[in-house]
Amino acid sequence: MTSQAHPGAGAATAAPALEVRDLSLKIGGATILEDISFAVPTGEIVGVIGPNGAGKTTLFNLISGVHAPTSGQVLLAGEEVTGRSITQRAVAGLGRTFQTSSVFPGLTVLENVRLAAQVAEGNAISLFQFPRRGDSASARATELLDEVGLGAKLAVRSGDLPHGDKRKLEIAMLLATNPSVVLLDEPMAGVASGDVPGLTEVIRSLHRDHGCTVLMVEHHMEVLLGLVERVAVLHFGHLLAIDSPEAVMADPTVQSAYLGESA
Numbered sequence: 001m002t003s004q005a006h007p008g009a010g011a012a013t014a015a016p017a018l019e020v021r022d023l024s025l026k027i028g029g030a031t032i033l034e035d036i037s038f039a040v041p042t043g044e045i046v047g048v049i050g051p052n053g054a055g056k057t058t059l060f061n062l063i064s065g066v067h068a069p070t071s072g073q074v075l076l077a078g079e080e081v082t083g084r085s086i087t088q089r090a091v092a093g094l095g096r097t098f099q100t101s102s103v104f105p106g107l108t109v110l111e112n113v114r115l116a117a118q119v120a121e122g123n124a125i126s127l128f129q130f131p132r133r134g135d136s137a138s139a140r141a142t143e144l145l146d147e148v149g150l151g152a153k154l155a156v157r158s159g160d161l162p163h164g165d166k167r168k169l170e171i172a173m174l175l176a177t178n179p180s181v182v183l184l185d186e187p188m189a190g191v192a193s194g195d196v197p198g199l200t201e202v203i204r205s206l207h208r209d210h211g212c213t214v215l216m217v218e219h220h221m222e223v224l225l226g227l228v229e230r231v232a233v234l235h236f237g238h239l240l241a242i243d244s245p246e247a248v249m250a251d252p253t254v255q256s257a258y259l260g261e262s263a
Helices: 056-064 086-091 109-120 136-147 163-176 193-208 221-227 245-250 252-259
Strands: 018-027 030-040 045-049 071-076 094-097 181-185 213-217 230-235 238-243
Touching: 018 056, 030 056, 030 238, 045 056, 045 221, 056 071, 056 094, 056 181, 056 213, 086 094, 094 163, 109 136, 109 163, 136 163, 163 193, 193 213, 193 221, 230 245, 230 252, 238 245, 238 252, 245 252
Parallel strands: 045 213, 045 230, 094 181, 181 213
Antiparallel strands: 018 030, 018 071, 230 238
16 A cells, blocks of 8 residues: 655655656557546556557557657656666566567576566576576576466476466566566456466565556456556546546446447
């Protein structure tokens, strides 16, 4: 939960973990996103919903540095990162998963996370050095893989994993980089129904055990509403609402613009 200074304590209110201010993207004559503004306090989990084409992935691309906005700002812990590269934002504590799997399919489960841990330690990536038990990056990778439920699959080639396990592997790779803010883009996409509860618990652990601030896009509404504290609703590039799940679901504007539409 967000910690706030008591009145009269003399401490300044902490900056949000993530904030976007008047974020817009225009391509040619088309407006993809327009004047999106919201803040996510440290430790909060916020869901982003909206119909296809609403701008959800575009929003993540702007926050993570994949694309540059036409106007507006992105701030991490009060520090503007709008002009920074993807790598620089990662160093500042921003991590992200994508709709499609982003693991290295030819490497083992352990090797994937070990590489991420090596980078976090400031070491050069080495694909040719076999992981050793005494290696600190390998030890960290093993610990994280145990945590996400893949401890028995360290030597499995990641390309051979079922989709749900690939998602868990991606989260372990993220955690190896020690992120403070995590963007999850449709983590349940393509995941078998039997794997959803386990993956949901892994996502919950990002917040509970690692203190990550989480912004997630997810079409699996039951999963989303069971995880998040607030929901942001995008519609044709505009932010319609950001509030508690109960308030959003009861909002007539949201119901007519999104929830009432056929999937």
